[in-house]
Amino acid sequence: MITFHINDSVRAFEAEIRYTLGLWAINQSHEIAFSPFRENSIVVGTQSEAHLRLGLRFPTPGEPATRSPYVQMDGTASDRFDHLTDPLASAFQMVNALQEYDAPEYDELNRYQFKTSYQKRLNNVYDNLVQKCFESISSKLKLPLKSTPTRFFLSHDIDIVYGAILEDGNNVIRKGRFDLFFKMLFNLAIARPEWLNMDKIMALESEYDCKSIFFWIVNKGRINSREENADYTFHSRPIQRHFDAVARQGFENGLHKSISSESFREELTKFGNAAYANRYHFLKFRLPDAWHDVESGGLKLDASLGFSAEMGFRNSYGLPFNPYDFKERRPFSFVEAPLNVMDRTFFQYKKQTAAEARVDIFDFFERNRNNCVLSVLWHNNFFTDHKFKGYVALYKDILAYISDNKFRTISAREITQHYTISP
Ligand SMILES: [Zn+2]
Known part of the structure; x- marks a missing residue:
């Protein structure tokens, strides 16, 4: 047990210091306690004789200084980690993605953008800076x-299950593969769409001793030219059959929060089952509002904190964590498990082939062989080869990499057990 004494010089930030030391304790596998006495304790303060010396202030949301990763001892921001860096305040500001609280601009879907981040500016999105x-x-x-x-x-967002005939169909006809087109038509006629393939995905993952979670949308239909919810009815029999099969085989189901004005409570009522985890559809959310919504929705885990346009660490940290609630000055009770790797990033945003994506993905994995929970999203429609050529093979390689290196998958429930901060 390691005991800390927070002295008067930093009393104003006591709640934030305790929280960040709580994250440090999980990261470094320590049990910690706090004492009102300095004897036999690690003294935390601004004075040079403190065992853990901190800077003059802790960052708060909306400061321009949060657009750099590091907080210095004098309270200013820096792009470089050096001997004047306050590692505790820096970890606090990065982990909580404070740069997003008051961004200069948002994209057409009203999302925070990679291109305005310090990770883009400093070219460090693959680096686990908080670990440092x-x-x-x-x-x-x-x-x-x-x-x-x-x-x-590992996770699968289920956006589209009936669209195979439209997206892939177009593609196979252009290539003159009428044989494949008629097979798709046949599958549709007997209500076995190519992308209602959860059983195939689970069978594949099981070969490598891996498990995953499937995120489902409870609202159907197009919102506008850019945004569409599910192309399936969540309560229809084929969907429910697959949903049940997922749970029966020891995999997990979660809510894929739709683009609608409905609250989590309303969507969770439609979901019907006690949802544990959420991921926002289109990764469409804004901080800190989304975190307040996830909390009041009663969810235990959110898996949305990733950039659409780039792989890596959106909050420069490799592990799940409880975000900090600035209103209540305490951690939220749910755990955020950031998203690191998504098929669409490469296919849609970076317009890369599967072969190009493969190089970047395995480079990222190799850099981060320790101290991470790496979250990988492969949509169910990337499991047919017609349009998304090579992406199934790439996913199989990821599974083989996990298995060959004796890494293991972790479930949403295990994440909350391992990474929930002590009160
Ligand atoms: Zn989605």
Whole structure:
């Protein structure tokens, strides 16, 4: 047990300091406690004689200074980690994605954009910068660095199950493959659409001893030219059959929050089953509103914090965490498991072939073999080869990489068990 004493010099930020040390404790596998006395404690304060010396202030939302990753001892922001960096305040601001709270602009879907981030400006989106801050704290306290093998959190957002005939059909006709087109028509006629393929996905993952979660949309239909909810009716029999099969085989189901004005409560009522986890459809959310919504919806995990346009760490941290609620000055009770790798990033935003994506993805995995939960999203419609050529094979390679390296997958429930901060 490691006991900290937070002295008067930083009393104003006591709640934020306790929270960030709580994240550090999970990261470095320590049990911690706080004491009102300095004897036998690690003293936290601004004075040079403090064991853990902090800067003059903790960042708050909306400051321009949050657009740099590092907070310095004098309270200013910096793009470089050096001996004047306050590692605790820096970890706090990055982990909570404070740069997003008051962004200069948002995209056409009203989302925070990679192109305005410090990760883009400093070319460090593949780097686990918060890990570096936490290890710096351990080093200052002369504690050994703890390291654990990375685990993988695999997921499938189910947006489209009947569109195969439209998207892939077009593609096979252009290539003159009428044989495939008629097979698709046949599948549709007997109500077995190519993309209602959850059983295939689970069988494939099981070959590699992997598990995953499927996120479902409860609202159907097009909103406008850019935005569409599900192309299926969640309560229809074929969908419910697959939904049940997922749970029966020990995989997980979650809510894929639709683009609608409905609250989580309303969507969860339609969902009907006690939903545990959520991911926002189109990753369409804004901070901090989304985190307040997830909390009041009673969800235990959100899996949305990833850039659409780029792979990597949207909050520069490799592990799931409880975001900080600035209104209540305490952690939210749900866990955020950031999203790192998504098929559409490469196919749609970066317009890469599967072969090009493969190089980047495995480079990212190799850099982050330790101390991460890497979240990988492969949509169900990337499991047919006609339009998304090579992407099924790439996903199989990811599964083989996990299995060959003796990494393991982690479920949403295990994530909340392992990464929920102590009160
Ligand atoms: Zn979606």
